[in-house]
Amino acid sequence: MLALILAAAAGGNPVTTPADGTYTYVSSMNGVAIGKTAITVKHDGSGIVLNEQGGGTFNGEQGTVNDTLTLDAGQLAPTGYTMNAVVDGRALKMTLSFNGQDAHQTGDLADKTYDLAADTKHFVVLDMGPFSGWFALPAQMQAWNDAPAVAIVPAMASGIPISPDSAAKTARPQSVPASDSAISVVTPMPFTLWFDPKTLLVDRLDFPTQGVSVVRQT
Numbered sequence: 001m002l003a004l005i006l007a008a009a010a011g012g013n014p015v016t017t018p019a020d021g022t023y024t025y026v027s028s029m030n031g032v033a034i035g036k037t038a039i040t041v042k043h044d045g046s047g048i049v050l051n052e053q054g055g056g057t058f059n060g061e062q063g064t065v066n067d068t069l070t071l072d073a074g075q076l077a078p079t080g081y082t083m084n085a086v087v088d089g090r091a092l093k094m095t096l097s098f099n100g101q102d103a104h105q106t107g108d109l110a111d112k113t114y115d116l117a118a119d120t121k122h123f124v125v126l127d128m129g130p131f132s133g134w135f136a137l138p139a140q141m142q143a144w145n146d147a148p149a150v151a152i153v154p155a156m157a158s159g160i161p162i163s164p165d166s167a168a169k170t171a172r173p174q175s176v177p178a179s180d181s182a183i184s185v186v187t188p189m190p191f192t193l194w195f196d197p198k199t200l201l202v203d204r205l206d207f208p209t210q211g212v213s214v215v216r217q218t
Helices: 002-009 132-143
Strands: 021-029 032-044 047-058 061-071 078-087 090-099 102-107 112-115 123-125 149-153 158-162 181-185 191-195 202-207 212-216
Touching: 047 132, 061 132, 078 123, 078 132, 112 149, 123 132, 132 181, 132 191, 132 202
Parallel strands: 123 149
Antiparallel strands: 021 032, 021 212, 032 047, 047 061, 061 078, 078 090, 090 102, 102 112, 149 158, 181 191, 191 202, 202 212
């Protein structure tokens, strides 16, 4: 009961996350498979830990990725993110640290600090390649009442304000269950994320302008 009172006072919803376990996703571009990744969810003393291992081929380059995203158990805010990748034989390392109103990226890709935009209170991590941040997004948006957030895209060294668009008209793919809900963002890069509203598991992520889809294996 106390948790519900505190959540209401903070203007958010009680926190729910996908159950501990391992979830596998396959990505494709224009119908051709380009990668596969597995995310393991674990609740422990540090919060909610998402460990990911994946790999694939894009534009003729082969790559593997191993990343860890840690979320605060109370509000699902990211508290840490590390990524180690090998792309076409070249090793890449990157770390994000969070300190209230700002986040800092270090590593091979950039050394940069990100600030929250004026109308945002939260960061999310939506990297290009790694899927862990996208996996966490439905639970975060539910906890935050679909509030705008700053999406950090480490691969592009960018912090981009995003806001779910409840008026977006998105056709439901045939593979998506009729009971699924959707999060749609129109700008700057349109995407729609389909998820089970009970388990908060992502079933599918589509980037319509890129011809890219990521689908959960069941």
